[in-house]
Amino acid sequence: MSAERDTLLEVDGLVTRYRVPRGVLGAIARRPKETVHAVEGVSFTIATGQMVALVGESGCGKTSTAQTVARMVDSEGGAIRFRGREITQLSARSLRPLRREIQMIYQDPYESLDPRFTVRDTIEEPLLVHRIARGKEEREQKVREALVRAGLSPPELFIDRYPHELSGGQRQRVAIAASLVLDPKLLVADEPVSMLDVSVRAGILALLDGLRKEGMGILMITHDLSTAAHFADRIAVMYLGRIVEEGPAREVVRNPQHPYTRALITVVPKRDPREQTTPQILTGETPNPIRVPPGCRFHPRCPIAEPQCSEVDPSLQRPRDAATPDHRAACIITAPGPSADEVGPDGDGAPHG
Amino acid sequence: MSTRQPILRAEDLHVWFDLPGDSELHAVQGVSFELRPGERMGLVGESGCGKTTTILALMGLLPASASVAGRVHLEGEDILAKGEESVSPHRWKDIAMVFQGAMNAFNPVKTIGSQIAEPMELHGTATGRAARAQVRELLELVGISGERAERYPHEFSGGMRQRAAIALALACEPHVLLADEPTTALDVMVQAQILELLVRLTRDLGLAMILVTHDLPVVAQVCDRAAVMYAGEIVEMGQMTTIYHDPRHPYTRMLFAATPDLLGDEDVLSIPGAPPRLDHEIVGCPFTPRCDSAFAPCPTAHPRRLEVAPGHEALCHLNDHLVAERPA
Ligand SMILES: Nc1ncnc2c1ncn2[C@@H]1O[C@H](COP(=O)(O)OP(=O)(O)OP(=O)(O)O)[C@@H](O)[C@H]1O
Ligand SMILES: [Mg+2]
Numbered sequence: 189m190s191a192e193r194d195t196l197l198e199v200d201g202l203v204t205r206y207r208v209p210r211g212v213l214g215a216i217a218r219r220p221k222e223t224v225h226a227v228e229g230v231s232f233t234i235a236t237g238q239m240v241a242l243v244g245e246s247g248c249g250k251t252s253t254a255q256t257v258a259r260m261v262d263s264e265g266g267a268i269r270f271r272g273r274e275i276t277q278l279s280a281r282s283l284r285p286l287r288r289e290i291q292m293i294y295q296d297p298y299e300s301l302d303p304r305f306t307v308r309d310t311i312e313e314p315l316l317v318h319r320i321a322r323g324k325e326e327r328e329q330k331v332r333e334a335l336v337r338a339g340l341s342p343p344e345l346f347i348d349r350y351p352h353e354l355s356g357g358q359r360q361r362v363a364i365a366a367s368l369v370l371d372p373k374l375l376v377a378d379e380p381v382s383m384l385d386v387s388v389r390a391g392i393l394a395l396l397d398g399l400r401k402e403g404m405g406i407l408m409i410t411h412d413l414s415t416a417a418h419f420a421d422r423i424a425v426m427y428l429g430r431i432v433e434e435g436p437a438r439e440v441v442r443n444p445q446h447p448y449t450r451a452l453i454t455v456v457p458k459r460d461p462r463e464q465t466t467p468q469i470l471t472g473e474t475p476n477p478i479r480v481p482p483g484c485r486f487h488p489r490c491p492i493a494e495p496q497c498s499e500v501d502p503s504l505q506r507p508r509d510a511a512t513p514d515h516r517a518a519c520i521i522t523a524p525g526p527s528a529d530e531v532g533p534d535g536d537g538a539p540h541g
Numbered sequence: 542m543s544t545r546q547p548i549l550r551a552e553d554l555h556v557w558f559d560l561p562g563d564s565e566l567h568a569v570q571g572v573s574f575e576l577r578p579g580e581r582m583g584l585v586g587e588s589g590c591g592k593t594t595t596i597l598a599l600m601g602l603l604p605a606s607a608s609v610a611g612r613v614h615l616e617g618e619d620i621l622a623k624g625e626e627s628v629s630p631h632r633w634k635d636i637a638m639v640f641q642g643a644m645n646a647f648n649p650v651k652t653i654g655s656q657i658a659e660p661m662e663l664h665g666t667a668t669g670r671a672a673r674a675q676v677r678e679l680l681e682l683v684g685i686s687g688e689r690a691e692r693y694p695h696e697f698s699g700g701m702r703q704r705a706a707i708a709l710a711l712a713c714e715p716h717v718l719l720a721d722e723p724t725t726a727l728d729v730m731v732q733a734q735i736l737e738l739l740v741r742l743t744r745d746l747g748l749a750m751i752l753v754t755h756d757l758p759v760v761a762q763v764c765d766r767a768a769v770m771y772a773g774e775i776v777e778m779g780q781m782t783t784i785y786h787d788p789r790h791p792y793t794r795m796l797f798a799a800t801p802d803l804l805g806d807e808d809v810l811s812i813p814g815a816p817p818r819l820d821h822e823i824v825g826c827p828f829t830p831r832c833d834s835a836f837a838p839c840p841t842a843h844p845r846r847l848e849v850a851p852g853h854e855a856l857c858h859l860n861d862h863l864v865a866e867r868p869a
Contacts, residue, residue: 245728355815385587386755390799391811411728414758414801418809441803455733457758459802461781464762467733473698474728 203265241420357388435515583760601628654690779853
């Protein structure tokens with residue numbers, strides 16, 4: 189759907205791991221630290237004017253993916269290319285200009301704003317840090333433009349306020365304005381509405397949608413499939429550090445191909461009380477990313493697993509029942525193909541983006 | 542089910558909080574409803590609309606800065622009549638609650654089992670060995686192996702701690718369970734597990750439940766009836782399907798329209814503005830400034846509560862034939 193759009197971000201086989209101590213006894217015994225396999229070979233692309241949603245349960249690696257892409261956490265493998273340029277290994281110094289172009293928006297607008305800063309101070313700060321606008325007047329102009337773009341207009345109504353004088357939705361808009369003032373090309377939004385009231389969520393999401401239409405690339409991290417289905421162009425479903433299904437948003441929720449996605453879809457409560465499906469409840473919780481099950485990482489909870497699922501680590505492939513060519517799932521039953529050991533987790537030259 | 546006598550009936554419940562200075566905040570403004578055995582009712586609305594305050598009032602657990610008026614009949618008895626004296630014999634034994642954020646409120650240095658046994662010993666429903674046996678039974682009831690009673694909170698996952706919090710509320714075998722946002726911080730699969738548990742408990746034990754949440758689809762999935770709160774009042778109440786398909790208050794309709802649906806195609810629309818402050822007197826209908834259907838009487842006259850159909854009531858001038866001027 190984005191054939192003529194420019195590719196903005198290409199993530200290829202990304203790996204992010206954290207070392208954690210083995211607890212007090214382990215430390216005393218000097219046992220080696222354990223490894224959290226937060227992101228284990230994740231690939232996707234984002235074009236200009238495209239919103240990609242990374243969905244999954246807590247601990248599945250979606251925030252780690254976002255933070256690695258924004259170069260806030262170091263990767264252990266794979267490549268990140270931004271506007272055609274490899275940025276995976278850039279030093280802190282050469283990262284500086286990049287920080288302008290890739291901006292993060294956080295979940296909690298109460299924490300991300302400094303209570304002692306007025307709205308003006310908050311939005312002006314990135315301009316000072318990046319030494320952008322010359323002189324006070326130009327800065328003031330940019331601050332006001334950013335406020336209007338973020339839906340806080342007229343700007344004079346908000347510019348002198350402190351965070352405690354703003355509603356939750358307005359605070360999130362100020363945080364977004366502080367990103368927009370740098371004129372970024374890519375926004376990485378980590379659960380941008382989950383702390384907000386339902387009544388104001390739609391407004392923030394519409395704001396992001398408007399920015400997307402103007403050409404912004406957006407990576408949205410969310411645990412809410414309904415929000416992803418409504419606002420994203422593409423959805424990537426993560427489970428234990430891997431993308432297990434990826435495709436056009438509509439296809440992923442209406443024609444899910446991975447058994448994990450299928451189960452998730454059945455447990456999302458629907459608005460219409462008559463439309464509730466029988467939830468297909470998976471027992472237990474997502475296993476700990478320290479000890480990832482062998483073979484398909486979902487097999488211990490999978491309702492359709494077969495014996496070979498505990499041996500073959502599936503790669504992302506076009507499912508048999510997919511309706512579009514750009515829909516892929518990592519399941520040897522619904523989307524047979526070579527294992528991840530042979531071709532890597534993101535399959536073999538398959539299209540993405 | 543509807544032929545049975547209500548087990549819980551709130552009548553014209555009001556709560557005021559004293560604020561520093563000489564002001565007060567009218568958090569609950571005349572709430573009335575009935576709940577029957579085995580029934581699941583959702584209490585929904587935006588943050589600050591008075592959901593938690595309402596159910597804390599039912600439990601008699603409001604802070605000293607609060608004053609309460611109205612009646613709460615539990616199995617026929619007015620438990621507000623003599624304040625603490627009349628409510629304390631029933632609290633936890635007949636009516637119990639799962640607090641907002643309860644799963645993170647366990648004492649980290651005590652085992653889960655000993656914390657569930659506490660209310661039993663306190664109320665004398667069981668002690669010592671009997672209490673320990675009951676704790677194990679309760680844990681099994683909520684889907685936790687009884688052996689885990691000896692474990693500490695940090696050894697439980699979030700979902701397990703929420704199950705344990707439900708077991709704690711059930712310790713003295715209440716007939717009414719008030720659950721305040723029991724799934725808000727949980728992942729969707731764990732949420733599904735907890736909701737299934739709550740439904741099972743109401744079915745198997747005949748427990749009546751009020752599920753407090755800001756998440757309409759959760760209520761749509763789990764509850765028979767729903768009460769929608771706004772600015773301290775119940776603005777609409779009725780069968781869940783009726784409220785969804787035939788809302789009679791613009792707030793209910795707009796709240797649904799603000800909620801994305803997994804398979805729905807309609808645009809998701811935010812509700813402009815914010816709820817009114819509750820420390821000032823509100824003139825007219827409190828929803829007027831945000832309402833897409835407000836007309837002449839709304840800014841000045843408070844709407845009457847009308848039964849628009851049997852078991853379906855709403856607080857909106859649009860339903861009132863006595864209001865002369867109608868919108869075009
Ligand atoms: N102890 C208190 N003192 C003063 N005001 C209070 C107190 N507790 C609650 N309030 C106020 O009463 C109103 C209702 O609050 P309540 O906590 O009942 O809302 P809620 O619907 O449960 O919201 P949420 O969805 O955020 O949990 C709010 O305006 C709140 O600020
Ligand atoms: Mg509350």
